[in-house]
Amino acid sequence: MWTIFFLIFIALITGIVSWLLFLWAVKSGQFNDLEGPKYRMLDDDDIGNNKNK
Amino acid sequence: MPECDHCLLEVSASRAVYDEINGDEKVFCCQGCRGIARMIGEEGLEEFYRRRNSSWTPGPPEDRAFDASSFSGAIRYGDGDAEVDMVLDGIRCASCVWLTEKLLMKTDGVTAARVNYATHRTSVRWNTAVTDIGKITGRIRSAGYTPKPFLANVHEEELKSQQHDLLIRLGTAAFFSMQLMMYSIALYAGYFQGISPGTRQALQFISLLVASPVLFYSGTPFIRGALRGLQNLAFNMDVLIVTGAGSAYLYSIYQIFLGGEVYFDTSSMIITLILLGRYLETGAKGRASEVITGLLSLNPKEAVVVRVPGSGDGDHGTYDREYVTASVASIEAGDLVQIKPGERIPLDGIVIEGESGVDESMLTGESRPADKRPGAEVFCGTQNLFGNLVFRVTRTGADTVLSRIIKTVEDAQARRAPVQALADRVVGYFVPAVLLLSVGTFMAWIYYGRESADALMTAVSVLVIACPCALGLATPLAILTGTTRGASKGVLIKGGDIIETAQKSDTVVLDKTGTVTEGKQKLLSHEGIGMLDDEALRLAASLERLSEHSISRAIVDACGEMQFHKIDGFTAAPGGGVRGRVGGKDVLVGSRNFIGAEGISGSFDAALSQRILSEAASHEQAGATVVYLSFEKKLSGVFVISDKVRKESGEAVRRLKEMNHDVIMITGDSASTAAAVARIIMLDDDKVMAQRSPVQKAEEIEKMQQGGKTVFMVGDGMNDAPALIQADVGAAMGRATDIALESADIVLMTSDLRLVPYALGLTKKMYAVIKQNLFWAFLYNIVALPLAVTGTLHPIVAAISMTLSSLSVVGNSMRLKRV
Numbered sequence: 001m002w003t004i005f006f007l008i009f010i011a012l013i014t015g016i017v018s019w020l021l022f023l024w025a026v027k028s029g030q031f032n033d034l035e036g037p038k039y040r041m042l043d044d045d046d047i048g049n050n051k052n053k
Numbered sequence: 054m055p056e057c058d059h060c061l062l063e064v065s066a067s068r069a070v071y072d073e074i075n076g077d078e079k080v081f082c083c084q085g086c087r088g089i090a091r092m093i094g095e096e097g098l099e100e101f102y103r104r105r106n107s108s109w110t111p112g113p114p115e116d117r118a119f120d121a122s123s124f125s126g127a128i129r130y131g132d133g134d135a136e137v138d139m140v141l142d143g144i145r146c147a148s149c150v151w152l153t154e155k156l157l158m159k160t161d162g163v164t165a166a167r168v169n170y171a172t173h174r175t176s177v178r179w180n181t182a183v184t185d186i187g188k189i190t191g192r193i194r195s196a197g198y199t200p201k202p203f204l205a206n207v208h209e210e211e212l213k214s215q216q217h218d219l220l221i222r223l224g225t226a227a228f229f230s231m232q233l234m235m236y237s238i239a240l241y242a243g244y245f246q247g248i249s250p251g252t253r254q255a256l257q258f259i260s261l262l263v264a265s266p267v268l269f270y271s272g273t274p275f276i277r278g279a280l281r282g283l284q285n286l287a288f289n290m291d292v293l294i295v296t297g298a299g300s301a302y303l304y305s306i307y308q309i310f311l312g313g314e315v316y317f318d319t320s321s322m323i324i325t326l327i328l329l330g331r332y333l334e335t336g337a338k339g340r341a342s343e344v345i346t347g348l349l350s351l352n353p354k355e356a357v358v359v360r361v362p363g364s365g366d367g368d369h370g371t372y373d374r375e376y377v378t379a380s381v382a383s384i385e386a387g388d389l390v391q392i393k394p395g396e397r398i399p400l401d402g403i404v405i406e407g408e409s410g411v412d413e414s415m416l417t418g419e420s421r422p423a424d425k426r427p428g429a430e431v432f433c434g435t436q437n438l439f440g441n442l443v444f445r446v447t448r449t450g451a452d453t454v455l456s457r458i459i460k461t462v463e464d465a466q467a468r469r470a471p472v473q474a475l476a477d478r479v480v481g482y483f484v485p486a487v488l489l490l491s492v493g494t495f496m497a498w499i500y501y502g503r504e505s506a507d508a509l510m511t512a513v514s515v516l517v518i519a520c521p522c523a524l525g526l527a528t529p530l531a532i533l534t535g536t537t538r539g540a541s542k543g544v545l546i547k548g549g550d551i552i553e554t555a556q557k558s559d560t561v562v563l564d565k566t567g568t569v570t571e572g573k574q575k576l577l578s579h580e581g582i583g584m585l586d587d588e589a590l591r592l593a594a595s596l597e598r599l600s601e602h603s604i605s606r607a608i609v610d611a612c613g614e615m616q617f618h619k620i621d622g623f624t625a626a627p628g629g630g631v632r633g634r635v636g637g638k639d640v641l642v643g644s645r646n647f648i649g650a651e652g653i654s655g656s657f658d659a660a661l662s663q664r665i666l667s668e669a670a671s672h673e674q675a676g677a678t679v680v681y682l683s684f685e686k687k688l689s690g691v692f693v694i695s696d697k698v699r700k701e702s703g704e705a706v707r708r709l710k711e712m713n714h715d716v717i718m719i720t721g722d723s724a725s726t727a728a729a730v731a732r733i734i735m736l737d738d739d740k741v742m743a744q745r746s747p748v749q750k751a752e753e754i755e756k757m758q759q760g761g762k763t764v765f766m767v768g769d770g771m772n773d774a775p776a777l778i779q780a781d782v783g784a785a786m787g788r789a790t791d792i793a794l795e796s797a798d799i800v801l802m803t804s805d806l807r808l809v810p811y812a813l814g815l816t817k818k819m820y821a822v823i824k825q826n827l828f829w830a831f832l833y834n835i836v837a838l839p840l841a842v843t844g845t846l847h848p849i850v851a852a853i854s855m856t857l858s859s860l861s862v863v864g865n866s867m868r869l870k871r872v
Contacts, residue, residue: 001252004252005255008236011232012259015228015232019224019225022224023224026220026224031217031220
């Protein structure tokens with residue numbers, strides 16, 4: 001019995017930690033632009049450099 | 054300080070709004086409150102003020118800050134009427150849109166009200182003599198929605214934050230539902246294999262713990278929407294969701310203490326799946342609004358303002374000038390703005406300095422640059438090509454020509470998805486039916502002498518099983534899968550509403566140039582008359598180099614490394630040709646009519662040998678374009694330029710005919726050229742419309758629509774844009790111009806015309822799948838209803854119906870992957 005509750009406790013903790021991780025990811029903007037990065041990696045220069053050309 | 058009679062906010066006497074309502078003098082803090090109080094008074098609902106006095110608390114902070122005067126900048130006044138664009142916060146579904154529109158239309162003085170489903174943007178027009186903005190916004194607020202004046206950036210941020218909010222709610226729901234599922238499966242196993250009551254109750258308590266955030270945090274938008282719906286006596290989707298999830302939750306809490314079975318998983322999964330559907334939908338909506346923002350982004354955000362110290366206008370001396378980069382929003386009519394070559398013009402205005410060509414193709418469809426000198430008008434969004442221009446701003450913001458075009462495109466996009474409406478209509482009947490069934494069950498149980506507690510629990514279990522979890526997924530998933538599949542094949546479908554119209558289209562209109570043909574003109578042959586062949590080509594190319602027309606490019610491309618002549622006084626006659634001077638001598642290149650009328654002194658035919666005439670005629674027969682060169686009023690050269698028919702075009706037309714579509718080709722080109730192309734792709738002569746201007750193309754399509762046809766138009770050029778918007782469904786080909794892409798509902802990524810029959814087949818399939826999905830979503834729950842009525846419902850049954858309907862919907866949608 002005790003083992004079951006211990007495992008449930010671990011599962012809850014793991015779940016909540018990954019949920020917090022998810023909240024952090026959303027809040028820090030990881031999901032803001034799902035399209036952009038795949039194009040951005042093809043850009044050689046950042047905007048600052050383009051202006052100098 | 055006096056208090057606002059409506060919202061009880063303290064208001065300074067100088068800023069207060071006074072009004073007389075039903076004979077009583079009232080004080081209000083703002084027009085919004087006055088409007089609502091008036092409406093409440095007029096509708097005889099003053100009971101509201103008496104009722105609220107007992108338990109009234111002022112609204113949330115953002116409500117108090119509401120001020121109708123914030124709309125003053127967004128209102129466009131016309132002749133006796135005014136129009137405003139606003140964003141409505143709180144709109145969830147097609148029925149909200151319907152409600153808002155109906156509510157506004159029933160308001161005295163409102164002449165037009167339209168809510169864009171995709172963007173939640175509302176346009177309202179009203180008679181200024183009858184009503185005002187305060188009343189209109191008050192009316193909207195009384196329905197529970199919050200209106201905000203539309204400003205491009207505000208709207209975008211709104212959507213972003215909405216999506217952000219939805220993602221967090223979905224994520225939370227998903228994580229806790231996953232946790233919940235572990236305990237639910239343990240409980241299922243316990244049901245089959247036996248479990249000690251203590252362990253069961255412990256597991257049930259933990260289930261309650263993880264199910265609560267799903268209902269009360271992730272489910273908040275639904276609870277709010279349901280309350281709003283019930284206030285208006287509307288049984289919308291939210292009411293169904295909250296009834297289903299809420300009753301499952303409360304029923305389960307009660308059962309924990311009785312030692313019965315719990316339905317927390319039903320409660321959580323309903324919310325999670327529907328949030329998922331909504332999230333997929335906002336994704337699609339976001340893409341749709343990107344199209345609009347794309348158009349808006351044509352609008353430069355910053356511009357160089359020229360300030361002349363001492364005098365705002367009149368004196369344009371080059372000295373003491375100040376060049377300031379300012380945001381476009383801050384520029385007012387009357388300011389001077391400088392535009393460098395290659396830049397887009399930020400606002401409408403009149404040129405006061407400089408000379409240049411401006412590409413106005415996005416407005417006019419004319420591919421040749423328009424000449425701009427002092428006094429000429431320039432338009433927002435057009436592109437300056439060669440020289441510096443300084444212009445005085447005449448129109449800003451929503452008044453510019455570009456803004457009006459954007460509005461046309463958006464109005465076209467405000468067409469809502471009838472399929473979505475179907476889902477909502479079904480729910481509208483389903484909810485009252487289920488409620489009646491539930492009440493009926495309760496009464497039947499009492500009638501048969503059961504205990505009232507048992508009867509109540511059975512009645513609640515009817516509500517628990519009735520809510521179809523897969524309902525929220527039915528439409529979004531089919532649209533998502535179908536559009537993803539289409540995209541991988543090179544067919545981009547811009548929104549869900551297009552599917553229904555596309556699948557029932559019976560007439561396909563093809564533009565010739567660039568759609569049926571390659572759209573790239575090539576010089577087939579050139580011949581000089583009275584001069585060397587290459588010299589004729591060099592003269593023509595020197596002139597055509599200054600033009601952007603596709604025929605010009607063909608001639609210039611054919612020249613390779615040749616040295617060009619210097620051209621003075623270049624002008625273009627749209628649809629005819631170009632003229633200029635080389636060393637003071639007139640040079641003209643253009644069509645037979647243009648050269649015949651202006652380029653040569655004598656008769657046209659007399660200037661050509663019999664051989665050239667017959668050759669030109671046979672080339673034109675074969676679909677080629679023949680242009681002529683005149684030098685010093687003498688006919689001096691003949692050029693044959695041809696646009697090859699794509700080799701897939703014939704097959705595409707054949708397939709479309711097999712699908713029972715009426716195929717029509719429309720072109721601005723001459724009848725003989727069009728007929729030649731039609732012969733190659735096996736179209737009858739009566740299916741060809743030649744010599745149609747961009748506007749005429751749209752008119753022809755309108756005529757077909759009046760004849761009861763649903764028209765699917767395929768085009769690529771800016772000259773097709775009006776026709777693409779006019780058509781029920783517009784499709785733009787691969788390398789189409791920006792404006793054609795913006796006007797189109799479907800974009801074909803490659804220039805293969807066979808994608809047209811594919812796109813039509815795909816939409817037919819998608820529509821069928823949506824209808825099937827709605828059927829599957831409801832089926833299992835309806836089948837399980839008798840179990841609930843008889844009191845033999847078990848969590849396993851609820852879980853099975855939930856799983857099966859979701860799987861059916863998902864599986865059925867996945868079939869679209871193989872289209």
